Amino acid sequence: MLKTGQQIGQYLIVGRIGEGRLGDVYQVRDAGLGISAALKVLDVETGVREALVQQVHQQSTVQHPNLAPFTDVLEIGGQLGLVTELIDGPTLELWLASYQPTLDETLALFRGIVCGLGHAHAHGHVHQNLRPGNIMLSLGDDWMIPKITDLGLAEALGPVATGQGSRGVAPNYTAPELIHHPQEIDRRA
Structure with missing residues (x-):
């Protein structure tokens, strides 16, 4: 579990905002851009990790007002972190x-x-x-x-x-x- 105030690459952990089917979700702040985002931390096997990284790179350019694509991929102590838009409302x-x-x-x-x-x-x-x-x-x-x-x-x-x-x-x-x-x-x- 990540801690509030922890720095992961260019992202500062603001706090944990939820738990999904595949891992924890955190609010982060991009230190360079000064914007908030969501970070989904997944514990996946190496082969799956490579497929996820490739998939994120392929779909990161797909922009639409009704899509929240992943925008960055991070390695976090053996886990994979996927950064996406922080959405202020509920599911x-x-x-x-x-x-x-x-x-x-x-x-x-x-x-x-x-x-x-x-x-x-x-x-x-x-x-x-x-x-x-x-x-x-x-x-x-x-x-x-x-x-x-x-x-x-x-x-x-x-x-x-x-x-x-x-x-x-x-x-x-x-x-x-x-x-x-x-x-x-x-x-x-």
């Missing part, structure tokens, strides 16, 4: 548990998610683990922007995240073909 999963959206809000969310996914697909990226917990909401007084997170993570983790291993898979949101034929995955899954 779609948490938000829906405490709020009943209007039809207009639902359509706006759906439109944003579909636009983000469409952009990712147009650039050759398939999420493979899209679920309400991987969609963060940036909320304002009269607006909300859904941001798809963890793009490329399931693809790089392979069987670990696609149903042949229990880490990272969300069975209630996983397409059956993703479980039964993971080698044949395309954007329709």
Whole structure:
């Protein structure tokens, strides 16, 4: 576990903000740019680490208002750190548990998610683990922007995240073909 005030490369640890399926998430401050970001620390095997680094580099240039791509990769004492945009709101999963959206809000969310996914697909990226917990909401007084997170993570983790291993898979949101034929995955899954 990282400590508040600890320096990791150009990033200063501000505090731990959560725990995901694959590791802890921290708020960090980029010392050079002076901006806040999120750091996801994953404990993964060496072969998987190399695939993740390659995947992050491939998708880091995919820019869209409804995507929160990883922007940097760090080595942290044998673990892998993935830096991404810090989003100020809850996950779609948490938000829906405490709020009943209007039809207009639902359509706006759906439109944003579909636009983000469409952009990712147009650039050759398939999420493979899209679920309400991987969609963060940036909320304002009269607006909300859904941001798809963890793009490329399931693809790089392979069987670990696609149903042949229990880490990272969300069975209630996983397409059956993703479980039964993971080698044949395309954007329709």
